[in-house]
Amino acid sequence: MTTPSIDTTHIPLQFRPLMLALARGGATLTGVIRRGDGSLSAEVGTNSDGDGQKRLDVQADALFRDVLRDAGLRWYASEEQDAPIAMQPDGAFALAIDPLDGSSNIDTNVSVGTIFAVYPATDQADASFLRPARDLIAGGYIIYGPRCCLVVSFGDGTQIYTLNPDTDCFDLTDPRATLPDCFFEFAINASNYRHWPRPIRAYIDDCLSGIDGPRARNFNMRWIASLVAEAHRILMRGGIFLYPADARKGYEKGRLRMLYECAPIAFVIEQAGGRATDGALPILDALITDLHGRTPMVFGSAEKVDRVAAYHDLPDAEVSALFGHRGLFRA
Template sequence: MTGPSIDTTHIPEGLRPLMQAIARGGAALSGVIRRGDRSMGAEVGTNSDGDGQKRLDLYADALFLDALKGAGLRWFASEERDQPIAMQPGGEFALAIDPLDGSSNIDTNVSIGTIFAIYPAADEAGASFLRPARDMIAGGYIIYGPRCCLLVSFGDGTQFYTLNPDTGGFDLTDARVEMPDCSFEFAINASNYRHWPRPVRAYIDDCLAGAEGPRAKNFNMRWIASLVAEAHRILIRGGIFLYPADGRDGYQNGRLRMLYECAPIAMLIEQAGGRATDGALPILDGRIDSLHGRTPFVFGSAEKVDRVAAYHDLPEAEVSALFGNRGLFRA
C-alpha cells in the first residue's frame, strides 16, 4: 500500500514505517466502511474462541495483514486467527490486533474501530506476546466514526491524529492528550446486572442512587458496545468503563481480550492521566498467558477507577448493605 499516511513528527524514528503502514491500512478500511456495502455485516463464521465473525471482521484482518507487509514486523497476531503468523524473519516488532472492534455495530452505522499493540519481537511468537503488558512499545486504536481518528502512545503521552479526507493522511490533532474529568458518566452493559460480582453491583447501585445516595451526585450512563468508541469518549471527557467478570458461562474473566483490547487501551488511558485495572490491579502489571486470554476491565478517570478498587476491598457487610447504609462511601 502506498500514498499518504501520517504526520511522523512525534513518532519515534524506528517505528515510523510500521505506523505509516498502520495508518494506510486504517485509511483504506475507513474508505471501505464509508462505502457501506451491506454484505459486510453478514455473519460468515466463528473464530477459535467461538465468537461470531462478520465479513468485515475478516476483511479488516486480511487488509491489515497485507498493509503491514514489509513494515518491520516479525509476528502478526489477530483476534481473527488462532495462531500468530510469521512475517519478516529479521523484523523487529510483534503486532497484535483487533482488526475490527465493535462488530455488533457494523450494520447500524455506529462507530467501530481497530485496536493494536506493538511489542519487541522475540525468536518465538509465544515469547513475543505472552509477556508483561508493560513491555508494550506502543498501543493504539483507530476509530471509524463521524471522523476517523488514530490515537497512539509510545510510552510518553498519548498522541491524537485525525484523517484528512482531502489528503487521505492522518494529521496531528493533539501531541499529548490529557484526559479531563468533567464527566459523571459510567459505561457498563447493565443487562448483565444480575450476573455481576457484588462489589460491581454495589458501585453501580451507588451511582444509580444519584444525588440522594452515598455519592450525592447524579450520574449519566452510556453503552455503545464498541470498546474503541467508549475509550475515545472517556479520553475526550472522562468517566468510567467497566466490563467485569460475571457469572455467565465463559465470562469468569469478563469478555474483553487482554492482548489486543485491554492492554493497548490501558496504555493510552494511563498515558493520558487515567487509570486502567482489572477491578483491583493495574492491567499493565498483568502478564498475558494465552493469546486470546480475557480479563475483567475497568478504566477511566483515576479517582473513579480507584473507587471501584476500593469497593473490592470493602468488608462483606458494607458491600451487601443497601446504598443508604454504605457508610464508608458517603460522598
Template sequence: MTATSIDTALIPGEFRPLMQAISEAAVKLSELIRQGGDLARPVGTNSDGDGQKALDVMADDLFRTTLGRAGLRWFASEEQDSSIEMNPSGRMAIAIDPLDGSSNIDTNVSIGTIFSVYPAEATAEASFLRPMREQIAAGYIIYGPRCAMMVSFGDGLQHYALDPRSGQFRPVAARMEIPEAASEFAINASNYRHWARPIRAYIDDCLAGTDGPCETNFNMRWIASLVAEAHRILIRGGVFLYPSDARKGYERGRLRMLYECGPIAFLVEQAGGKATDGCEPILDQRVETLHQRTPFVFGSTDKVARIAAYHDLPESEVSALFGHRGLFRA
C-alpha cells in the first residue's frame, strides 16, 4: 500500500491505515472509470436481486482486496450475500456500497463509493446489526468531474479532493456545514402516483412555489446517484427524498440502511443537517438485517423537519389543495 493516497494531517491516528486503504482503492477506481470500456456490461444479480454491472463487481473486488490489507476485522458489501472476516485481531468493521449510482455508469454521470465504520465486535452480527448512531466514521467518494471525498470521524465533516498530479486526496475544508438557504428538492418524481399523501402534499407545495404555503419558488434535481445528491446538498443545501411507495418491493423505499442511509445520515448530522425515514432520525434506528431498506429524507434541517410535520397533519389537511393547507403557510 502506498503511504501517499491521502494527506492524513486531519485524520485521527487510529483511522489512518483504514483511510490510506480506502483512498488507495478510490484512486485506482477513479483511474478505471477514466479509462472507460464496457463498464456498464450486465454481469449478474446480487443477493438482493439488483442487476450487477461490470463496474459494480470490479469496485467490490478492489475495495475488498485493498481493505483486506488494512487490518480490519469485518467487511460487509452491498454486492455480497454475507459479511466476511478479514483479520481476527482487527478493531473495526466496515460496510460498503462499492459503486453507488450504477444506472449512471454508461452515461458518464457522477457515481460513487459509500462506507460506514463500526467498532468490531466478536461476531459480524454484533458488529453490523446495531443502532446506526454507533458508527465511528463514515464517508463517500464521488467520481465526478473532480474526484472528491467527504468523511467524518464523529467530530465534524471533512472535505477532500483528489489532486490528479500527485494522486493524493488533499483537504479542501476541515469542517463543513450544510447551508439552510437552498430551495432545491431532489426526488424521482416519476413515482408521484405511488407516493403516500404526506409526500405528495409536500411536493405539491414545493411545486406551487410562491403561490403555495411554502411561499418560495423551488428548483428540482434528480441525478439518480445518492452520492451526487448528497454532495450537492452538503455543499449547497436543499433536501433529498426517496420515500416508500406503493410499488411492489418499495414498501420500505429503495435505499439500504447499512450501506447507504446510515453513512449519509452520519455525514449529514455531522454537517448540522437532519436525516430521517420521513419521520424519525435514521441514526436512532437499528439495522436488523444486512440488506434492509428504508425510506430516506435528508438535508437542511428546516426542510427535513417540515416533511416530518406533514406526516402529522390531519387527513383533511394533507388531502386539501395547497391553497387550503391552512396550518402550513410558510
C-alpha cells in the first residue's frame, strides 16, 4: 500500500509537513467513509458543546490527532475536545479542527468533510486561538464526496487538490480557484423561517418571489446540512449560504462554530474572491472569544453577501414592507 501524499510544489515550505499529514488523514478518512461500516453513525457520547458525538466524529478526531503528531503543531483544538491539547513543545502552529463536519449525513451517503484553521502558535494555548481570523496563516477543508478534494489557502489565493485513487496522491487541480459571481442559488435551512430576524426573512422573501419580485429573477435553493459541501458547491459555481442567528433557544448566535467552521471557510472563500460576514460585518475581523463560540454566517459571491448586509441597514418599515414596496432592491 502507498502512503497518501500531496503535490507540494505550490505549498510554502514551512507548511509541507503539516499538509502531508492532513493529506494522509484525509485519504485515510475517505477510505473509512467509503467502506461505510454500519456503525459509523452510532451515538457514542456528547461533546463540550452538548452536541451528540457519532462514532465517526470521535474516530476522525483520533485519526487527525495521530497523523498530526509530528507535523509541527504546538496546539491542537478540536470540536470534539473541551480544551486545546499540547502537541510538540517546539511546534510553530496552533491548529483548530472540525474533524467531521456534517455528521448528520453519515448514514445517508451525502458528502461530509473536515475543516481546519492554522494560527501561529504562542506559549499560551487559548491565546493562540482566541484572536481575529484575519491572523490565520492557513485554512481550508477536505470534502469526502464522489471525489475527495482538499481546498486550502495560505493567504495568497485558494488552491484545490483532488485525490487520485490510483496513486493516493492529492494532485493540484486548481492553483487559484475563483468564486463565480453569476449563479442565483441560495442555501438556508428554510424550516427555521419563522425564527429568523426580519432582514433575513426579507432577503429570502425577495429571492422566493422570483421574477415577480424586486430581484426580477428566479432563484434556485439548496440545503445539504453539511457546511463543507455547501462551501464547495459555492466555491465551484457561486451562490450564497446563510446560517443566521434565530429566536430558538441556543441559536442566539446561529449554529456554526467560529473557530473551526466559520473562520477557515471565510478564509478560503475570501481568498477565492468571495465574501463572508455575520450578516453585516466580516467574519475575519471578529474577535474569537471562546473556543467553541458560535456566530451567524453568510458567505458566497461578494455582491450577494453585500446585499444581505444592506437589508440589515434598511429602515424597519422598509424591511417589513411587502416585496412590492421594497423598491431599493430592484435588480
